[in-house]
Amino acid sequence: MEGRLTFLGTGTSMGVPTLGCNCPVCTSADPRDRRTRPSVLLRWRDGGRERVVVIDTGPDFREQALRSGIQRVDAVLYTHGHADHILGLDDLRPLSFIVNRESGPIPLYASAEAAEVLTRVFDYTFSPKATYPTRARVRLEPLDERTRVHEVEFLRVPVLHGELEISGFRFGRVAYLTDVNTIPESSFALLGGLDHLVVSALRHKPHPSHATLDQAVEWARRIGAKQTWFTHMAHELGHEETNRMLPAGIELAYDGLTIPVTLG
Numbered sequence: 001m002e003g004r005l006t007f008l009g010t011g012t013s014m015g016v017p018t019l020g021c022n023c024p025v026c027t028s029a030d031p032r033d034r035r036t037r038p039s040v041l042l043r044w045r046d047g048g049r050e051r052v053v054v055i056d057t058g059p060d061f062r063e064q065a066l067r068s069g070i071q072r073v074d075a076v077l078y079t080h081g082h083a084d085h086i087l088g089l090d091d092l093r094p095l096s097f098i099v100n101r102e103s104g105p106i107p108l109y110a111s112a113e114a115a116e117v118l119t120r121v122f123d124y125t126f127s128p129k130a131t132y133p134t135r136a137r138v139r140l141e142p143l144d145e146r147t148r149v150h151e152v153e154f155l156r157v158p159v160l161h162g163e164l165e166i167s168g169f170r171f172g173r174v175a176y177l178t179d180v181n182t183i184p185e186s187s188f189a190l191l192g193g194l195d196h197l198v199v200s201a202l203r204h205k206p207h208p209s210h211a212t213l214d215q216a217v218e219w220a221r222r223i224g225a226k227q228t229w230f231t232h233m234a235h236e237l238g239h240e241e242t243n244r245m246l247p248a249g250i251e252l253a254y255d256g257l258t259i260p261v262t263l264g
């Protein structure tokens with residue numbers, strides 16, 4: 001089955017431009033240097049109807065959804081509970097009213113770590129005592145090794161983000177790994193035969209919980225996907241100049257980029 005993957009956001013937690021910064025990337029006229037918080041959208045057709053899965057709902061989710069024409073969401077998968085990946089959950093509300101009428105609350109698949117943060121931050125949504133009338137119609141579901149959303153199976157790919165084990169995902173011949181600084185050997189084994197690898201590459205300088213560009217290039221070579229896309233970039237990496245230095249088959253993604261993908 002064929003689908004389309006859209007990069008809703010390709011920026012680091014602070015976004016690019018970064019507030020208060022006047023560096024060449026933050027003041028660049030190239031629209032590809034404007035990066036919202038990291039998220040991807042996967043769409044495919046199930047007979048006559050479109051299916052939509054979002055990975056993470058960061059603080060820019062509303063604008064991203066408007067730009068990409070999102071009309072419904074069948075499920076959300078969360079990589080982890082950090083603010084730049086979850087704070088747009090409330091903007092699922094209007095979409096959840098539509099989905100709820102036809103098939104019930106939108107399932108949100110989250111690890112125990114992410115579910116704990118979501119229930120705390122969005123207490124007014126998840127508490128059994130919640131009475132807020134326009135709360136999102138969503139339900140938390142455990143994130144198992146495999147999660148099926150209609151016809152597509154998402155395989156969890158555990159990776160490390162500093163000390164924290166978070167979730168990457170493989171679906172068909174695509175993998176999405178954000179906020180990673182270590183890929184365990186057991187997870188490399190889940191990444192064979194990819195058409196597209198999406199992996200985070202923060203900047204050149206080392207960071208305790210994110211990969212540098214060089215580290216990400218090394219992983220891309222080892223995993224050997226036909227095409228690798230970098231995401232979750234900080235303002236140290238200008239689109240044009242960074243792309244020029246990258247080996248063939250590796251490119252920076254940018255907000256709004258949509259690629260055809262094979263889902264199995």
Ligand SMILES: [Zn+2]
Nearest residue numbers: 021023026235
């Ligand atoms: Zn800057």
Ligand SMILES: [Zn+2]
Nearest residue numbers: 080082161179
């Ligand atoms: Zn994070």
